[in-house]
Amino acid sequence: MAQVLEFKLPDLGEGLTEAEIVRWLVEVGDVVAIDQPVVEVETAKAMVEVPCPYGGVVTARFGEEGTELPVGAPLITVAVGERPSSGTGEPEAEGSGNVLVGYGTSEAPARRRRVRPERPVAAPDMAAGSRAAGAAPADAAASTETVNGRAGAPGTDDGPxxxxxxxxxxxxxxxxxxxxxxxxxxxxxxxxxxxxxxxxxxxxxxxxxxxxxxxxxxxxxPEAPGELRIPLKGIRGAVADKLTRSRREIPDATCWVDADATELMRARAAMNAAGGPKISVLALLARICTAALARFPELNSTVDAQAREVVRFDHVHLGFAAQTDRGLVVPVVRDAHARDAESLTAEFARLTEASRAGTLTPAELTGGTFTLNNYGVFGVDGSTPIINHPEAAMLGVGRIVPKPWVHEGELAVRQVVQLSLTFDHRVCDGGTAGGFLRYVADCVEQPAVLLRTL
The missing domain is CATH 4.10.320.10 (E3-binding domain)
Incomplete structure (x- = not known):
């Protein structure tokens, strides 16, 4: 006899307490395998698929697409009954017990492909997400009556x-x-x-x-004529909270300098003309950043306010700001200090594509020690960026444009860029911050300076 089990929204880690339903991957009446993804949700960190630890027939879904659910709210109910054996003489396990996203399963699922029995139309969703925390699941018989009641309805189409x-x-x-x-x-x-x-x-x-x-x-x-209220939730809500905390907790200061990037652009053109994968400007700037942080490690740190200590890192996990349809995200390039320009270019491209597709994992969005912000892509020259809490500094790069410049005693048109450094004044004074920024500018103006660190 079938037993109806309720699967609730699991703890997604990283201190997350809620998630928004983006897309259902199953419908009422579908047969699901153990650990098969049943719903795609968006958290404040990333877009993830949630696997169900039970195998059986879906009897109810809770929440429509776009609904926010708290951790622990019901997601679906599954009728678990007798199923064919796995072929080894042992019956399939009733559930995997694994409900945390991203941690895999203790055993391989019998099948990952969704199986849908023949039926005329898709069944409607059950209780709305706003009532999910206290809603009672509907039984399988009620779901079957709903399906049969709509059989043959005009204009319906089966499947996503x-x-x-x-x-x-x-x-x-x-x-x-x-x-x-x-x-x-x-x-x-x-x-x-x-x-x-x-x-x-x-x-x-x-x-x-x-x-x-x-x-x-x-x-x-609209709340009133001429007024719109836009909820701060998901990625945008998380960014708003983080920026507010940064401004509240970090005594930041900013310094900036103009640099002649003509030689850097020539060096890049020579690299790309030699064949092989193309090297991006962002990758060259990242390589300069890691070299500068090796000379000025004070800026590759964080402040432990409770212990009243500055914590310095011996590795550089380099974050970079990326604008997406879902808001601003900061993917992290792990161990950027150990990568060359070609490796950095490839990793920037991979993380940027994942950002736009909404497939970044929480691990790819956390753990940064320093951030590079290339706001020049927006056509602006300068900015005073907000530090990515809990880091201690951020390097901003404006657009590279032709400008009149005194070069070797002569007025000439050169490729000029404005560099800005926003730093936590608790980790260093202006002399250290100025030395870091001046070294970055020297490398931009004379890329050969980098040879000392290679």
Whole structure:
């Protein structure tokens, strides 16, 4: 006889207490295997898939897409009954017991591919997420009646639309676009971001000849005429909290200098002309940063306020600011001090792509010891960035543009960049911060200076 087990939103680690449902991976009536991912959620750290420790038939789901659930709230209920043996003479385990995301399982699942029995339509969600903490799960019979009651309903379609990324699904949802009306240009009809953007542009062109309708934004609710209230949650909420804490706890100061980057750009062009993977400017700046931190280790540190101690690190885990559709994130390049320019270029590219796809893990977003902020990509010359708490410093890099410059006693047009350093005044004084920034500028102006540290 089947036993109905309830699976609750597990502790996702990193001190996280809630998560937002981004996409359901199963529906009521689906057969799931042990440790099969059943839902994709967004936390303040990253987008993760949550595996269910039970195998059986899904009898209820709790919460709609876009709903925030606290840790411990019900996610799904699964009817666990007799199942075929694994082929070794032993019956399958009833559950893996592993409910923490990212820690693997104690045994390999019987199958990872989702199995869906034949049925006319998808069953509706059960209780809304706002009532999840106190909701009672519906039984399997009630779910079956719901499915049968809608059998043959017009306009229904079975199964999810194949989309390359949850961010693409969210983009369509925020703009009121029905993905089922699109034909994907990816492999096997996979809908890409370019497909959604093309459809939105086409809709905008059609709207030019018709009366415009207000865009529907479910997550932005007007409170009064001319006023919008935008919730600070998920990544944006976490960033807001961290920046506020940085300003509140860190007595920061900023110094800056203009540097002639002409020789650095020439050196990069020579590297790339020699063949092999292309080297990015960001990778060269990162290599300069690690060399400067080796000379000025005070800035590769953090402050333990309770112990009233400065903690210096013997490694450089280099964070870099990356702007995404979900907000500002700071991926971390582990052991940047031990990487060459080619390795740094590859790792920056990998983490940037993961940032845009929303697939960064919590480990890839934490543990930084120093941050490099290339705000020049936004077309600005300078900035006074906020330190990425609990680090002690951040190097900012503006755009590299032609400017009049005195070079070897003559006025010339050179490639000039503004460098800024924001630092925690508790870890060092202005002399140390100035020495670090001057060394970075010297390496930018004369890349051969780096040869001393290679």
């Amino acid at each position: 639309v194949p989309v390359i990324s949850p961010l693409v699904r969210r983009l369509a949802r925020q703009n009121g676009l029905d993905l089922r009306e699109l034909t994907g240009s990816g492999p096997d009809g996979l809908i890409l971001r370019a497909d959604v953007e093309y459809a939105l542009r086409a809709a905008a062109r059609r709207a030019e000849t018709a009366a415009p309708e207000p865009q529907r934004q479910p997550s932005i609710a």
